[in-house]
Amino acid sequence: MGSADSKLNFRKAVIQLTTKTQPVEATDDAFWDQFWADTATSVQDVFALVPAAEIRAVREESPSNLATLCYKAVEKLVQGAESGCHSEKERQIVLNCSRLLTRVLPYIFEDPDWRGFFWSTVPGAGRGGGEDDDENARPLAESLLLAIADLLFCPDFTVQSHRRSTVDSAEDIHSLDSCEYIWEAGVGFAHSPQPNYIHDMNRMELLKLLLTCFSEAMYLPPAPDSSSINPWVQFFCSTENRHALPLFTSLLNTVCAYDPVGYGIPYNHLLFSDYREPLVEEAAQVLIVTLDHDSATSASPTVDGTTTGTAMDDADPPGPENLFVNYLSRIHREEDFQFILKGIARLLSNPLLQTYLPNSTKKIQFHQELLVLFWKLCDFNKKFLFFVLKSSDVLDILVPILYFLNDARADQSRVGLMHIGVFILLLLSGERNFGVRLNKPYSVRVPMDIPVFTGTHADLLIVVFHKIITSGHQRLQPLFDCLLTIVVNVSPYLKSLSMVAANKLLHLLEAFSTTWFLFSAAQNHHLVFFLLEVFNNIIQYQFDGNSNLVYAIIRKRSVFHQLANLPTDPPAIHKALQRRRRPPEPLSRAGSQEGASMEGSRPAVPAEPGTLKTSLVATPGIDKLTEKSQVSEDGTLRSLESAPQQSSAEDSPATEEPSQAWREQRRLSSASASGQWSPTSEWILSWKSKLPLQTIMRLLQVLVPQVEKICIDKGLTDESEILRFLQHGTLVGLLPVPHPILIRKYQANSGTAMWFRTYMWGVIYLRNVDPPVWYDTDVKLFEIQRV
Numbered sequence: 001m002g003s004a005d006s007k008l009n010f011r012k013a014v015i016q017l018t019t020k021t022q023p024v025e026a027t028d029d030a031f032w033d034q035f036w037a038d039t040a041t042s043v044q045d046v047f048a049l050v051p052a053a054e055i056r057a058v059r060e061e062s063p064s065n066l067a068t069l070c071y072k073a074v075e076k077l078v079q080g081a082e083s084g085c086h087s088e089k090e091r092q093i094v095l096n097c098s099r100l101l102t103r104v105l106p107y108i109f110e111d112p113d114w115r116g117f118f119w120s121t122v123p124g125a126g127r128g129g130g131e132d133d134d135e136n137a138r139p140l141a142e143s144l145l146l147a148i149a150d151l152l153f154c155p156d157f158t159v160q161s162h163r164r165s166t167v168d169s170a171e172d173i174h175s176l177d178s179c180e181y182i183w184e185a186g187v188g189f190a191h192s193p194q195p196n197y198i199h200d201m202n203r204m205e206l207l208k209l210l211l212t213c214f215s216e217a218m219y220l221p222p223a224p225d226s227s228s229i230n231p232w233v234q235f236f237c238s239t240e241n242r243h244a245l246p247l248f249t250s251l252l253n254t255v256c257a258y259d260p261v262g263y264g265i266p267y268n269h270l271l272f273s274d275y276r277e278p279l280v281e282e283a284a285q286v287l288i289v290t291l292d293h294d295s296a297t298s299a300s301p302t303v304d305g306t307t308t309g310t311a312m313d314d315a316d317p318p319g320p321e322n323l324f325v326n327y328l329s330r331i332h333r334e335e336d337f338q339f340i341l342k343g344i345a346r347l348l349s350n351p352l353l354q355t356y357l358p359n360s361t362k363k364i365q366f367h368q369e370l371l372v373l374f375w376k377l378c379d380f381n382k383k384f385l386f387f388v389l390k391s392s393d394v395l396d397i398l399v400p401i402l403y404f405l406n407d408a409r410a411d412q413s414r415v416g417l418m419h420i421g422v423f424i425l426l427l428l429s430g431e432r433n434f435g436v437r438l439n440k441p442y443s444v445r446v447p448m449d450i451p452v453f454t455g456t457h458a459d460l461l462i463v464v465f466h467k468i469i470t471s472g473h474q475r476l477q478p479l480f481d482c483l484l485t486i487v488v489n490v491s492p493y494l495k496s497l498s499m500v501a502a503n504k505l506l507h508l509l510e511a512f513s514t515t516w517f518l519f520s521a522a523q524n525h526h527l528v529f530f531l532l533e534v535f536n537n538i539i540q541y542q543f544d545g546n547s548n549l550v551y552a553i554i555r556k557r558s559v560f561h562q563l564a565n566l567p568t569d570p571p572a573i574h575k576a577l578q579r580r581r582r583p584p585e586p587l588s589r590a591g592s593q594e595g596a597s598m599e600g601s602r603p604a605v606p607a608e609p610g611t612l613k614t615s616l617v618a619t620p621g622i623d624k625l626t627e628k629s630q631v632s633e634d635g636t637l638r639s640l641e642s643a644p645q646q647s648s649a650e651d652s653p654a655t656e657e658p659s660q661a662w663r664e665q666r667r668l669s670s671a672s673a674s675g676q677w678s679p680t681s682e683w684i685l686s687w688k689s690k691l692p693l694q695t696i697m698r699l700l701q702v703l704v705p706q707v708e709k710i711c712i713d714k715g716l717t718d719e720s721e722i723l724r725f726l727q728h729g730t731l732v733g734l735l736p737v738p739h740p741i742l743i744r745k746y747q748a749n750s751g752t753a754m755w756f757r758t759y760m761w762g763v764i765y766l767r768n769v770d771p772p773v774w775y776d777t778d779v780k781l782f783e784i785q786r787v
Contacts, residue, residue, distance in 0.1 A: 006038070006039045006040050006041060007039075007041060007045055007049060009034060009039060010034070010035070010049055011049045012034070013031075014049060014054065016034075017058060017069065018054045023062065023068070024065055025068075026072060032068070032072045035073070035100060036092075037089075037093060041096065042099075043102065043205065046096075046099040046100060046102075046771075050100070050103050050104070052777070055103070055107040056107060059114070066104070070118075071140060073097040073101050074101070074140055074144045074147070076093055076097045077094060077098065077101075077144065077151065078147045080093065080094040080154075081150035081151050081154070084155070084157075085151070085157045098206055098209045102208055102771075103771075106212065106215065106773060106777040107777065109218070110777050110779075115219075118140045118144070119231065120139060120140065121138065121140070141232060141235065144213065145210075145213065145235055148206055148210050149236070149242075151206055152206055152247060152250075153176065153178040153181050153243055153246065155176070157199070158202045159181040159199060160193050160194060160196065178242070178246040179245065181246065182250050182253065183253065183254050184250065184257045185253060186249070186252065186253030186339050187252055187256075187331060187336045187339065187340065188336070189253065197275045200275055200279045201278075203279055203282075204278050207279075207282040207285075207286050208768075208773070210286055211282065211289065212773055213232045214233055214290075215761070215764075215774060218761050218765065218774060218779045218780070219777075219778070219781070221780045221781065223754070230289075230292065233290055233322070237290050237322045237324045237325070238321065238323065241323075244324070245323070248287075248327050248328070250283075251284075251287045252287065252328075252340070254279065254280055255284045255287065255343065255347075256343030256344065257343060258276060258280045258343070260363075260364050280366070281369070284369040284370065284373060285369055287324075287373060288369055288376065288760055289761075290324040290325075291322075291328060291373075292756070294748075325380055328376065328377065328381060329380045329381050330381075332383055338387075341388055341393055341396075344370055344373065344374050345393065347364060347367070348367055348374075348397065348400035348401070349396065350367075351363060351364070351400070352399070352446045368417055368763045368767075369764075369767075371401070371404075371417075371420045371424060372420065372756065375423065378424070378428075379427070385427075385428075389431050389437065392440050394428065394434065395440060395457055397424075399444060399460070402421075402461060402464045404417055405421045405422070405464060406448050406450060406464045406468070407448075408604070409471065409472035409604050410472060410604040410605055411606055411607045412606065412607050412613065414607070415613075415616065416763065418479060419759070422482050422483060422486070423482075423746070426489075426625070426746050429485070429486040430746055432635065434489075434490060435489065435491070435492065435494065436493050438456060438458035438490055438493070439493070439496075440456060441455070442455060442456055447598050447601040447602075448601050449598070449603045450598060451463060451598075453500035454498060455498030456494075456495075456498075458497065458501070459500065461486075462487065462501040463501055465483045465487065466504035466505075466507065466508060470511070478618075480527055481527070482622060482625070485622055485626060485744050487534050488537070488742075488744070489743050491533070491534040491537040491542075492541045492741045494538060496545035496548070497546055497548055497549050499551075499552070502549040502551070502552040505535075505549070506552045506553065506555075506556045506559070508531060509531045509559055512524065512528050512531065513562065513563050515572070515576035516576045516577070518566070518684075519573055519576045522677050522679075525687050532696070535549070535553065535695075535696055536696070536739065537741065539695055539699055539731075539735070540735065540738040547723050547729075550699070550726050551723055553699070554700065554704060557700050560696050560697065560700065563691060564691070564693055566684065568684040569681060573679055573680075577679075607787040609786075609787060610786050612766060612784055613762075613784075613785050614761075614762030614763075614765060614766060614782040614784055614785070615783040615784075616758055616759055616762065616782065617754055619752065619755050620749060620751035622744070624749055625746060625749070625752065626745055627747040628640040628742055628743070628744055629742070629745055630743075631740065692739075698731075698734065698736060699735065703729065707722055710722060757781070758782050765784070
């Protein structure tokens with residue numbers, strides 16, 4: 001039968017279903033088979049031939065027919081899994097049912113009355129079909145999930161058959177050890193099967209259905225406690241699924257082994273269409289959804305350093321119930337870590353290759369899913385995090401992240417990407433090794449819309465952060481605290497900043513310490529505290545190599561004097577706020593000496609009008625997001641959070657923390673009648689007295705006269721001579737006693753867990769456009785907005 005006839009018959013069946021007012025019996029196979037038995041419709045056809053309005057109409061007007069359709073389609077998948085899908089006809093039926101369920105499921109999820117439907121048992125659907133069999137009948141959802149898992153390891157359908165000849169009996173699907181059929185070499189599996197286009201396409205269709213099953217989460221509003229467990233994921237990742245380990249490994253290896261360049265040959269993708277990419281995308285999306293697990297509320301396995309003969313560490317306690325999270329947290333072999341890290345770095349760098357060898361490789365689009373995966377790996381597997389930071393390989397992750405941050409800074413539709421990039425850098429910056437690695441010279445010249453500089457990866461990070469703060473869009477302001485916390489965390493380890501980066505840091509201080517900025521919002525002064533902490537760390541711990549920064553501080557010394565003499569009287573406050581009555585100005589770029597941008601770079605551009613984006617929940621403030629630790633003499637960290645939070649009056653200035661002013665602020669600042677916050681003299685005094693200026697003032701007191709003397713003596717206007725003097729100068733014994741180094745480490749919390757859930761599902765919603773699985777359904781987890 002031709003494809004046109006096939007579509008026509010399928011459409012006729014759909015019309016019959018929508019027009020029937022009477023329930024159709026489940027036993028009426030002649031009717032139900034029309035939907036899957038003799039049709040060959042692509043998933044795109046199914047979406048076109050089953051319009052949303054008709055699915056909703058059946059749901060409202062003849063619910064029993066919709067229920068029977070779902071039940072019969074699941075039954076066909078179960079039968080296919082039982083039999084092993086040996087004939088072409090059986091495989092076609094499985095694919096048709098899979099496409100139909102992918103189309104219908106979102107409309108079941110959007111209606112709260114239907115939400116329990118898949119978790120109920122269907123009468124008469126017991127194992128043997130007898131009446132007394134109903135007790136041990138599985139809920140429909142479980143039957144569906146187990147069938148999908150079986151079908152994903154079905155010889156000659158989704159995996160290569162190991163049969164030597166056709167004479168042997170078919171491999172029995174029940175005795176088959178799916179660990180021998182893992183899809184790709186990598187973690188825990190050494191054999192790379194021959195690529196097979198048909199198998200990849202079949203896997204992709206089944207994974208799309210699996211992702212659709214998991215997507216019930218999109219139809220529930222964001223819960224403040226984030227503990228709502230997705231029952232589909234919970235069951236699929238439990239011991240009930242005998243394929244959990246091989247499937248987890250197959251998904252992880254398929255993603256990490258993917259090479260979009262095409263067997264390492266540039267431009268190869270222009271000759272061969274790459275059928276692997278859609279499977280890799282689907283695998284990445286399924287993987288991150290199965291790993292949606294709030295680590296803040298669960299016991300994770302301890303790292304006990306034991307090594308066993310398996311790919312998974314047999315750490316005790318057993319860890320989370322979710323086996324995918326459990327397996328991920330127990331990977332421990334060096335070669336497995338290397339494989340994962342190399343794979344993710346290769347894929348994240350792909351868009352950068354595009355810029356200096358255009359079209360040489362296929363441009364992949366799933367970097368956001370990869371960033372979520374990388375986050376999960378670091379969050380759930382501390383051994384992996386330490387491995388990443390053990391060598392300069394971490395820079396292969398850092399550079400692409402900085403590229404994405406810089407590229408997306410003006411684009412409102414990519415706020416989520418900005419957040420996850422910053423979260424990953426915050427997580428990494430809590431480890432001393434990250435700061436140390438940043439000292440490696442930056443020589444890769446990825447064309448980026450930033451000033452040209454010669455220096456290290458630390459310089460790159462500072463220059464990009466400056467660009468985000470001074471020329472990103474307004475919605476990024478909540479990230480400023482995070483960006484500066486990262487710089488504070490790495491600052492004690494930075495051996496030598498370039499002049500470009502030093503000037504950028506001082507330009508930020510200049511912009512953040514204007515009175516109108518300091519007085520215009522309750523938390524703005526925190527940004528000044530963070531920057532002063534950066535300067536103090538570098539002066540106290542890395543003075544020797546940082547003559548550029550010291551010179552920049554001397555040149556801009558007036559900024560520090562202004563801060564020390566910040567006015568606190570009501571007329572001055574009033575005058576500063578008069579400036580605020582004008583439209584709020586972006587941070588001035590004057591005085592930041594923007595050099596020419598790198599050659600070949602494209603400026604960051606705003607989103608095209610009409611671009612779709614999904615809303616995100618608010619992220620916790622930096623005091624909730626991080627926990628303060630002090631670095632001891634021997635380099636170990638001591639948490640400062642365990643002591644009950646006392647009033648901050650007796651705190652030593654060294655550990656003074658802007659967040660303590662938060663609690664005071666409401667008390668000290670008068671909220672005006674309109675409910676708008678306004679600053680008071682007491683409020684300004686409460687934090688002005690704690691500005692950590694002693695070290696810098698002492699440095700200026702000692703060095704400024706010496707520098708001025710050189711200039712007078714030698715009639716100098718040339719900075720190189722001054723820099724040479726500063727390079728050989730020393731402040732040993734002249735500075736206050738070094739303060740302890742404070743690190744603010746990311747800490748898991750339910751606020752970020754909820755943020756990740758909304759972000760991840762938003763990405764999946766927007767990226768699945770062909771077919772548009774969730775488009776125009778009533779999702780509740782986020783709003784769909786147009787820029």
